[in-house]
Amino acid sequence: MVSTAYTREDILQLLSRIADPEIPVVTIREIGMLQDVHMTETGCEVIITPTYTGCPAMGIIEADIKSLLDEHDINATVKMVYHPAWTTDNISEAAKEKMKKYGIAPPVHSGCDVANAEAQIACPQCGGKDTEQISRFGSTACKALYKCNECKEPFEYFKCH
Amino acid sequence: MANINELKYTYSLRIADNAWILSHRLSEWCSNGPLLEEDLALTNIALDLIGRAQTFYNYAAQLEGKGKTADDLAYRRNERQYYNNLLAEMPNGNFADTIARQLLMSVYEYYFFMSLQNSKDETFAALAVKTLKEVKYHMAHAADWTVRLGDGTEESHEKAQQAIDNLWMYTGELFEADETDTALIAQGLGVDNPSLHSLWETHIKNVLEEATLRLPTADYMQTGGRKGVHTEHLGHMLGEMQYLQRAYPDAKW
Numbered sequence: 001m002v003s004t005a006y007t008r009e010d011i012l013q014l015l016s017r018i019a020d021p022e023i024p025v026v027t028i029r030e031i032g033m034l035q036d037v038h039m040t041e042t043g044c045e046v047i048i049t050p051t052y053t054g055c056p057a058m059g060i061i062e063a064d065i066k067s068l069l070d071e072h073d074i075n076a077t078v079k080m081v082y083h084p085a086w087t088t089d090n091i092s093e094a095a096k097e098k099m100k101k102y103g104i105a106p107p108v109h110s111g112c113d114v115a116n117a118e119a120q121i122a123c124p125q126c127g128g129k130d131t132e133q134i135s136r137f138g139s140t141a142c143k144a145l146y147k148c149n150e151c152k153e154p155f156e157y158f159k160c161h
Numbered sequence: 162m163a164n165i166n167e168l169k170y171t172y173s174l175r176i177a178d179n180a181w182i183l184s185h186r187l188s189e190w191c192s193n194g195p196l197l198e199e200d201l202a203l204t205n206i207a208l209d210l211i212g213r214a215q216t217f218y219n220y221a222a223q224l225e226g227k228g229k230t231a232d233d234l235a236y237r238r239n240e241r242q243y244y245n246n247l248l249a250e251m252p253n254g255n256f257a258d259t260i261a262r263q264l265l266m267s268v269y270e271y272y273f274f275m276s277l278q279n280s281k282d283e284t285f286a287a288l289a290v291k292t293l294k295e296v297k298y299h300m301a302h303a304a305d306w307t308v309r310l311g312d313g314t315e316e317s318h319e320k321a322q323q324a325i326d327n328l329w330m331y332t333g334e335l336f337e338a339d340e341t342d343t344a345l346i347a348q349g350l351g352v353d354n355p356s357l358h359s360l361w362e363t364h365i366k367n368v369l370e371e372a373t374l375r376l377p378t379a380d381y382m383q384t385g386g387r388k389g390v391h392t393e394h395l396g397h398m399l400g401e402m403q404y405l406q407r408a409y410p411d412a413k414w
C-alpha cells in the first residue's frame with residue numbers, strides 16, 4: 001500500500017495546498033476548515049468543519065481533498081464535524097493579510113456578537129476608516145457588504161463569527 | 162412509550178422540518194426581493210436554514226438507523242408526516258409579512274437554541290452552538306426591518322402591524338410541549354418550550370415598541386404542527402418542492 005509512505009504531517013502538508021473555493025487566496029488550512037487528519041489502516045480520515053452550516057463550498061472542498069489524495073494514491077475518507085464550532089478566530093493572521101490584499105476586509109475582533117455594529121471596518125482598498133454597512137449579508141454566507149465613504153468603493157467584509 | 166432514540170429522531174425531524182420549510186419559503190424571494198441587498202439577505206438566510214435542515218435530517222436518519230439520507234427525509238414524506246410549526250409554512254405575502262414571520266420565528270429560535278446548547282445529547286448541543294451563531298444574524302436582520310417598517314411611512318406601519326396581527330395566532334404552538342417534548346425535557350435532552358414563552362414575548366414586545374407597533378392581544382391560538390396537521394399552504398408547497406423526486410425518484414444531476 002503506497003499510502004504507508006505518507007505520515008500524518010505529509011498529508012496535512014499536501015492538503016495545505018487546497019484553496020478555499022470562494023476566496024482562492026487563502027487555503028482551507030489557513031481559514032480553519034481543515035481540522036485534522038487521522039491515519040487509519042487503509043489510508044486516512046480527513047476531518048473538516050464548515051464555516052456556516054449551509055456553506056455550499058463544502059462539497060467542492062471534499063471533492064478537492066479526495067482528488068488530491070487520490071493523485072498520491074492515498075485512500076481517504078472525509079468526515080465533517082460541527083464541534084467545536086468554527087469561528088473566525090481560527091483564521092490565521094497571515095490569511096487575514098492575504099484576504100485584505102485580495103479586497104476583502106478581514107474580521108476585526110474575536111468572539112464578537114452581531115449586536116456590536118461592527119462599525120470600525122477599515123476599507124481594504126484605501127485603508128479609509130469612514131465606512132458603512134450596506135447589508136449584513138453578501139455574496140456568500142460569511143461576508144457582509146460595506147462601502148467606503150473615502151474612496152467611494154464598495155467592498156466585502158468577512159463577518160466575525 | 163417510545164425508546165429514547167425514537168424520541169430523539171422525532172425531535173431532530175421537527176427541528177429540521179422547521180428549518181427546511183421556512184428555508185423553502187425564503188428561497189421563493191430569490192430574484193423577487195424588494196431590492197438587491199434584500200434579495201441576497203433573504204436567500205442567505207434560506208441557505209443557513211438549508212444547512213441546518215441538512216444537519217438535523219442527517220442526525221434523524223442516523224438515529225432511525227434505516228439507511229435513509231437527508232434527501233429521503235426531505236423529499237419522500239407526505240404532508241401529514243411533516244412536523245414543522247405552522248408559522249414556518251405561512252406564505253411570504255408582502256415584504257412586511259415575511260419580516261414579521263422572520264421576527265416571530267427567529268426570536269423563538271434564538272431562545273430555543275440557547276437552551277438546546279445545554280442538552281445532554283452531545284450532537285444536539287453541538288449543532289445548537291453552531292446554529293445559534295447564524296440565528297443571531299437572522300434575528301438582527303428581522304428586528305432592523307421591523308423597526309424600519311413599523312416606524313417608517315404610514316403605509317409600511319400599517320402593513321407591518323397587519324402582518325404581526327395576522328401571524329400572531331400561529332405563535333402559541335411554538336411554546337407547547339407534547340409527550341415527546343416532555344419525555345426529552347425530563348431527561349435533560351430537549352428544550353422546555355413553555356418556559357421560553359415569557360422571554361420570547363418580552364423580546365418581541367421590545368422590538369415592537371421600538372417599531373411603534375402594538376403587541377397583539379388576540380388570544381386564540383392555532384395548533385397542529387407537532388401532530389402533522391397543517392394549514393392548506395403546506396400541501397401546495399410540497400407539491401412544488403417534491404415534484405422532481407416524486408416524478409423521477411433518485412434523479413441525479
